[in-house]
Each structure stands twice: as C-alpha cells, then as structure tokens.
Amino acid sequence: MHITIRLFAGLAEVIGSSTLSFHVHDNSVTAGRLKELLSASYPDAAAQISVSLVAVDHEYAPDDTEISETSEVALIPPVSGGEAVPSTSETEDGLFSITGLPLNAEALLDKVLDSDHGASLVFVGTTREMTGDQRTTALHYEAYIPMALSKLQEIGREVQERWNARCAIAHRIGLVGLKEASVIIAVSAAHRDVCYEASRYAIEKLKASVPVWKKDINESGEQWLGSDQKAQNYQID
Structure with a gap:
C-alpha cells in the first residue's frame, strides 16, 4: 500500500519534500514500524525521524497505532519552520x-x-x-x-x-x-x-x-x- 505522509521543517528539508508517498508491502503498518521503515529508506534523516512524533488523522499516535492507506499521516519533528500563509x-x-x-x-x-x-x-x-x-x-x-x-x-x-x-x-x-x-x-x-x-x-x-x-x-x-x-x-x- 501507499501512504501519503506530510513532513515539516528541517525534516522536510532533509528529505526534499513536504509530502511523501511511501510504499509499504503490507496492508497496514504501525506508527512505530513506519518510522523504522522511513529511517531505513532515508538514512540522512534517520536521526530526525527517530525523535519525531507520528500523527494519524490529526491525533498523536503511539507506536502501536495501526495505519491504513486511508489514514492521514504526518511526521511531526521536534523542530519546525515554514512558509507564510496570508489567510x-x-x-x-x-x-x-x-x-x-x-x-x-x-x-x-x-x-x-x-x-x-x-x-x-x-x-x-x-x-x-x-x-x-x-x-x-x-x-x-x-x-x-x-x-x-x-x-x-x-x-x-x-x-x-x-x-x-x-x-x-x-x-x-x-x-x-x-x-x-x-x-x-x-x-x-x-x-x-x-x-x-x-x-x-x-x-x-x-x-x-x-x-x-x-x-x-x-x-x-x-x-x-x-x-x-x-x-x-x-x-x-
């Protein structure tokens, strides 16, 4: 399955995008396992990923939270910045x-x-x-x-x-x-x-x-x- 993940601040800068489409071989994955897979796929960002929090459908998700293809997922790093939105x-x-x-x-x-x-x-x-x-x-x-x-x-x-x-x-x-x-x-x-x-x-x-x-x-x-x-x-x- 493909999971769309929103990224922020320094983490988005290291990976090079504010949105990531990530492929997982199984039909579901836990939040903790997703961080492990992302760290393996993006070793330059592994340190930031390890200290980031996963949010699923606008709620902070413990490591054992199940994520499906329809989940709205965000990786919340401990540092952030971004672009102005004049609205x-x-x-x-x-x-x-x-x-x-x-x-x-x-x-x-x-x-x-x-x-x-x-x-x-x-x-x-x-x-x-x-x-x-x-x-x-x-x-x-x-x-x-x-x-x-x-x-x-x-x-x-x-x-x-x-x-x-x-x-x-x-x-x-x-x-x-x-x-x-x-x-x-x-x-x-x-x-x-x-x-x-x-x-x-x-x-x-x-x-x-x-x-x-x-x-x-x-x-x-x-x-x-x-x-x-x-x-x-x-x-x-």
Missing part, C-alpha cells in the same frame, strides 16, 4: 484560528465576554529581541493546521469543563516581526482567580500539545527551534 483557518464557532494575518486582541476578547462573567484576561505572546546574548530579528512559524485547530479546541473544552470559563485562541503563522503578537489567548470567567488559572493553563497546554513551531531568524542566520524551546520568544514573564 485564516478557524473553527466553525470562530473561537480558534491559525492565521498569516496580524492578530487582534480586542476582537478575540469580544468572542469570550459573557454577561455572567466578572473577569476577563488577554494573554499576548510577542516576539522578543534578546534571548541571552542572541539577538532575534524575526520569527517564522509553521503549523499543521487541521491538527492545530483540533488541539486548540481541546484546550477550549478543557477550560470550559475545569473552570466554567470561555476561551478563544489565535496563533500566527509565517513571518512575525519584533513586538508583533505570535499568539493571543482570551479567557473570561466568573472570578479573577479562576480566570488567571485558566489562562495560564491554556498557554502551557498550547506549548505542550499544539503542532505549531518556529524558526528563529537572527544576526548570524536562521535556527530551527525544538519543542522544548517553543516558547522562549513569547513574552510570558
């Missing part, structure tokens, strides 16, 4: 979006305001110039958009269930300059302590689970940043 993809309710356009905090906040809520917060993550001794000139973001939107919706549901709070999130892709917003999270709740807690949870969960990554563009060149570095240029402190 917006959003969920049907409009609460969660991935966009190549500048973000609007006031418009996002308006989506979560509730007459029964006495507190609201807007978190804005912006591009920071200095990280230690390194000077950043811009960031470049890429997202696996369908899966990213699904994960943002999961965060919204968790915020609603745990704190009875409303949540909306917008994330930029493409080139994001200094002081420009990369991500905005709006939350409203009955009381301020709940609102603070829900907002903090949302950004931490986003960093851990949503497939959006960045490339740091600096004075010495460009650098792919791994998942453990994803939030270093957000002004969180």
Whole structure:
C-alpha cells in the first residue's frame, strides 16, 4: 500500500519534500514500524525521524497505532519552520484560528465576554529581541493546521469543563516581526482567580500539545527551534 505522509521543517528539508508517498508491502503498518521503515529508506534523516512524533488523522499516535492507506499521516519533528500563509483557518464557532494575518486582541476578547462573567484576561505572546546574548530579528512559524485547530479546541473544552470559563485562541503563522503578537489567548470567567488559572493553563497546554513551531531568524542566520524551546520568544514573564 501507499501512504501519503506530510513532513515539516528541517525534516522536510532533509528529505526534499513536504509530502511523501511511501510504499509499504503490507496492508497496514504501525506508527512505530513506519518510522523504522522511513529511517531505513532515508538514512540522512534517520536521526530526525527517530525523535519525531507520528500523527494519524490529526491525533498523536503511539507506536502501536495501526495505519491504513486511508489514514492521514504526518511526521511531526521536534523542530519546525515554514512558509507564510496570508489567510485564516478557524473553527466553525470562530473561537480558534491559525492565521498569516496580524492578530487582534480586542476582537478575540469580544468572542469570550459573557454577561455572567466578572473577569476577563488577554494573554499576548510577542516576539522578543534578546534571548541571552542572541539577538532575534524575526520569527517564522509553521503549523499543521487541521491538527492545530483540533488541539486548540481541546484546550477550549478543557477550560470550559475545569473552570466554567470561555476561551478563544489565535496563533500566527509565517513571518512575525519584533513586538508583533505570535499568539493571543482570551479567557473570561466568573472570578479573577479562576480566570488567571485558566489562562495560564491554556498557554502551557498550547506549548505542550499544539503542532505549531518556529524558526528563529537572527544576526548570524536562521535556527530551527525544538519543542522544548517553543516558547522562549513569547513574552510570558
């Protein structure tokens, strides 16, 4: 069978394509076995493949997950970057979006305001110039958009269930300059302590689970940043 695999960032660069049609002799294959086969077929990319996660139908897949020819498969590397997309993809309710356009905090906040809520917060993550001794000139973001939107919706549901709070999130892709917003999270709740807690949870969960990554563009060149570095240029402190 033939499996179509989406690739991202440095992994796509090494293999030379953002989409790969890969032949497997059997009618199904596990996610772990697929990584083994890909590593054997693309030895130059084996190191990156070994630390990448497999996503099947927009969900992270354990190694024993069965993959069929109809599955939508993506290989999510620990580093990423990509191309700007000057448009917006959003969920049907409009609460969660991935966009190549500048973000609007006031418009996002308006989506979560509730007459029964006495507190609201807007978190804005912006591009920071200095990280230690390194000077950043811009960031470049890429997202696996369908899966990213699904994960943002999961965060919204968790915020609603745990704190009875409303949540909306917008994330930029493409080139994001200094002081420009990369991500905005709006939350409203009955009381301020709940609102603070829900907002903090949302950004931490986003960093851990949503497939959006960045490339740091600096004075010495460009650098792919791994998942453990994803939030270093957000002004969180």
